[in-house]
Amino acid sequence: MKKQKAKREKRVVLDVDRCISCHACDVACYESHSEKFCLSRSNFDITVDLPLHCKHCTDASCVAVCPVEALEKREDGVVYHNNFRCIGCLSCTIACPFGVLSAKRVRHIISKCDLCYDMLEEGKEPRCVQTCTSGALSFEEITYEDENERDRVDARVKAKPWRRL
Amino acid sequence: MSSVEEYRTKCTFCSVQDDIILKRKSTKAAFFEKGSLFKLYYDEKSKRGLCPRGNFTLELLNSPYRLRKAELFGEECSLDEAIKGSVPELKRIIEKKNNVAILLSGNHTLEEAYLAKTLSNELNTELLGLFPFEDEALLSIKNDFSFNSLSESDLVVTVGDVFSISPTLARPILDARSKKRGNRLISLDIIKGRVSLFAEHFNVKPGYMSYFLSVLLNFLEGKSKLKSNETVAGVSAMRIKEMAEILKNSENGQILFSNIYGHFTNPYSIVGKLSSISEITENRFAVVPLGQNSLGVGRIIGDFNNKKILDVLKAKKIEGLIVLGGDPFEFIPKFEDIFGYLNFVMSTVFFKGSNLSECIIPSNFSFEKKGSFISLEEKIVNLGEPVPPVGDAISDGDFISILLSALSGSEAKARVSIPQGLSFIKETDNKMPSSITDKKYPFTAVGIGLPFHHDRGEVSRRVKWNEQKNEPYVFINPCRVKELSLGSKVKIETPNGSSVFKIEDCSNLPFDIPEDMIAVPVHFPESAQLFLCDSDSDGIISPGAVKARIVK
Numbered sequence: 129m130k131k132q133k134a135k136r137e138k139r140v141v142l143d144v145d146r147c148i149s150c151h152a153c154d155v156a157c158y159e160s161h162s163e164k165f166c167l168s169r170s171n172f173d174i175t176v177d178l179p180l181h182c183k184h185c186t187d188a189s190c191v192a193v194c195p196v197e198a199l200e201k202r203e204d205g206v207v208y209h210n211n212f213r214c215i216g217c218l219s220c221t222i223a224c225p226f227g228v229l230s231a232k233r234v235r236h237i238i239s240k241c242d243l244c245y246d247m248l249e250e251g252k253e254p255r256c257v258q259t260c261t262s263g264a265l266s267f268e269e270i271t272y273e274d275e276n277e278r279d280r281v282d283a284r285v286k287a288k289p290w291r292r293l
Numbered sequence: 294m295s296s297v298e299e300y301r302t303k304c305t306f307c308s309v310q311d312d313i314i315l316k317r318k319s320t321k322a323a324f325f326e327k328g329s330l331f332k333l334y335y336d337e338k339s340k341r342g343l344c345p346r347g348n349f350t351l352e353l354l355n356s357p358y359r360l361r362k363a364e365l366f367g368e369e370c371s372l373d374e375a376i377k378g379s380v381p382e383l384k385r386i387i388e389k390k391n392n393v394a395i396l397l398s399g400n401h402t403l404e405e406a407y408l409a410k411t412l413s414n415e416l417n418t419e420l421l422g423l424f425p426f427e428d429e430a431l432l433s434i435k436n437d438f439s440f441n442s443l444s445e446s447d448l449v450v451t452v453g454d455v456f457s458i459s460p461t462l463a464r465p466i467l468d469a470r471s472k473k474r475g476n477r478l479i480s481l482d483i484i485k486g487r488v489s490l491f492a493e494h495f496n497v498k499p500g501y502m503s504y505f506l507s508v509l510l511n512f513l514e515g516k517s518k519l520k521s522n523e524t525v526a527g528v529s530a531m532r533i534k535e536m537a538e539i540l541k542n543s544e545n546g547q548i549l550f551s552n553i554y555g556h557f558t559n560p561y562s563i564v565g566k567l568s569s570i571s572e573i574t575e576n577r578f579a580v581v582p583l584g585q586n587s588l589g590v591g592r593i594i595g596d597f598n599n600k601k602i603l604d605v606l607k608a609k610k611i612e613g614l615i616v617l618g619g620d621p622f623e624f625i626p627k628f629e630d631i632f633g634y635l636n637f638v639m640s641t642v643f644f645k646g647s648n649l650s651e652c653i654i655p656s657n658f659s660f661e662k663k664g665s666f667i668s669l670e671e672k673i674v675n676l677g678e679p680v681p682p683v684g685d686a687i688s689d690g691d692f693i694s695i696l697l698s699a700l701s702g703s704e705a706k707a708r709v710s711i712p713q714g715l716s717f718i719k720e721t722d723n724k725m726p727s728s729i730t731d732k733k734y735p736f737t738a739v740g741i742g743l744p745f746h747h748d749r750g751e752v753s754r755r756v757k758w759n760e761q762k763n764e765p766y767v768f769i770n771p772c773r774v775k776e777l778s779l780g781s782k783v784k785i786e787t788p789n790g791s792s793v794f795k796i797e798d799c800s801n802l803p804f805d806i807p808e809d810m811i812a813v814p815v816h817f818p819e820s821a822q823l824f825l826c827d828s829d830s831d832g833i834i835s836p837g838a839v840k841a842r843i844v845k
Contacts, residue, residue, distance in 0.1 A: 149487070152345050262464050
């Protein structure tokens, strides 16, 4: 895996007021990641069915608990999962504070969002963002000014006060 | 050495026809995983992404369920053998006029539709029809629609669940709503669908949409007045007046109609009334077809034949049936009964499973063929470079050409007529429909669309993405399930027919199901049994909201 130099980090942001729960992001992700489920779904309420992305935390607890160092924080901010090291122990799924790492193993290992780094290297956006039918997902830059703020609002979900559910 | 082949083409599933790019890297790798040969890219020009069905393009390319060989009388054979074996049978049948019917799917190219018209002349029949049947309603109007103008609209009125049928329209619609303060999004439907979560929703009683629109139309024309305490089809007079005001005051509004099997009663009347409402209020109006090219195919066919075809099939008056682009068992109600009387059934299909027709030809998806389409915006668009198809699969156009040569030795000339539009479409019907439910049938069965399916479901029928759903299911309000002590499976019966369904968890839906409703996802062949129609009042073969009961 070629490491990239540190840049302004970009993350997938969800505008909950636009998501129509069509699952196009799930399918695009599944099709391009050798049929693995890298996105989780929220299950808060019957009217809320939203995609949940890995937040690629600054101080990622999944990286800290992994016994075989299958998870690593790259210089570009992506928390990368190495398929060849993973032993499928599920420690990371328990450690994840957002519950976005699914305990469902595919071919004995976990599946995790890699921000479609192959697309990023081509200068494109992750597949889930590209395919989003309603424009709910966007790939936005997190400025350094936001750095301190970022962990506090790490869910990275834009919620508007007038959202009706 | 490796090289990259690029195929720029169109998504194969709906009338939005999004651009896609398929890239294939040819390399001499010792090992590659399934699907690694092709990669799917989204054309950055359209900025609309792809819906779940569009994303399945990759899966379709390599699907193990694709039919790869032709079949004649249940035996695998080559394409030549299949055509040679079929020709004598067809020649015998076509000695009598109108003895064979041809049904053509709305996913064919204009060229294929033209060839199908030629084939119908050669087969001595006028029985050439379009399916999905509900798309017949759009033949009589011209869509006044463009993606640019949609996202600039100050008002969008959706009739039917547009977000479920064509999810990629969600972005311009939501853009329009949030563009300026005061822009409106109104959803008019018989069920709280996906659009209703984002819109001001008007919930009309199932079966009463046509009546509701006629009341609104008369009010807009000033022909009738509404009493303040009056309720029309479940909507209060005050809200109807409010809606009329919104429609009148909009400067560049867009009305969109989207139907699915079993959802709306009298969709023809609904289209006619919406067309009149848009004229009076000076808003644009468009119908979103289910088929990718139903607009183009329908106009080349040029006649409203679906009802005639279903009538002769039901009366067992014909001997042959040719279905291009689908399995007749999936969409013709009670086809098992009709099938026994037909001497020869020929179908071109994409997937394995329809092994009952006498002759089955493996067919191509649009990204595997050349040709042109009419888009939702009424523009002619060309498909790009075709992707190499699997097995012996050929496009229906090539198949028709080979069949025509085998039948006549030369290509026949076709007469292409222009559809005439039905006169009764503008007529308003002010009669209040009689109640759908009665003591014997206390429920209303309503067809609903889910954006996650195609074909028989082996490939992608999932309500929750990670669960395969091959068994037909319905949604019933959990309170009624508890009250009636229903088990996991129920038999649903309507005056048209009955089928057994699994009761699906309603929490998989983003909306509630009313207590007196059975919501039936329409992509199962079993669902079609419930909505069979004899002679619908406006002549279209798409009945909706039928009375139903649960047989334990």
